[in-house]
Amino acid sequence: MCRLTLCLLLLVGVSVGVSVGVSMGVSVGAHLTPGTHHIQRRQAAPRGADISTSCLRCICEARQCDWQQGCQGGACGGYRITEPYFNHSNITTEVPLYGDRTFETCTVDPKCAITVVRLYMRALATDCDENGTIDCDDMMLTHYYGIEGCIGVRDYAEFTNDWARYSACIGSG
Incomplete structure (x- = not known):
């Protein structure tokens, strides 16, 4: 039945x-x-991709890239990285230079935080719009909604202030 x-x-x-x-x-x-x-x-959505410098910049700009705010509400630094995101990047084992860094000390340091985002995207970026490729829009959605939450949220995301700032940045090249 x-x-x-x-x-x-x-x-x-x-x-x-x-x-x-x-x-x-x-x-x-x-x-x-x-x-x-x-x-x-259907095949599972592709996963993992290298992120460009311009994409990194625009993802940060989407949240106003404020490195002075430290950690608030469980998210830290200009990228507003959460502890699970930090842990999924495996930065402390992948990059010896950052092996002794903690979630709080790494994510408020721009160089370390950028490395976290690069490692996370290399391993977990998701084809959120399911078009067969992973582009910066997919990485933006993966960054903000996670690997499980980004599928099918673009229509909603386009109405947020974060997406408006991201779109303005990515459109300016």
Whole structure:
């Protein structure tokens, strides 16, 4: 027996998209075709990419890039990096120079914070708009919404002040 909404959608011939989250937030898409009982699987969204200097600058500008604010509300530095984000970058093991840095000391130092963002994006940047490529827009969405939260949020994000500042920056080159 299926849920009433799903049954109605299938009866009127509307395709239903289903997204399933798996470990590390990899999105595996599925597409149900009316009248069938099989699922056609799509490839998981690409993950990981190098970030350009201009993209780094614009992601920082989106949050006004205020390095004087320190740590507030669990986010630190000009990039407003959170502790889980810092930990996912693996900076303390990947870069010997920063091996002794803590979340609080690294994220308020522009050079260390930039390295955190670079490492995070290299490992976890997500194709948030699911167009098959990872560009700066995807990295902006990954940075702000995380690897699991960035899929399908662009329409919402475009109405935020952060996105307006980011767009103005990225548009100016």
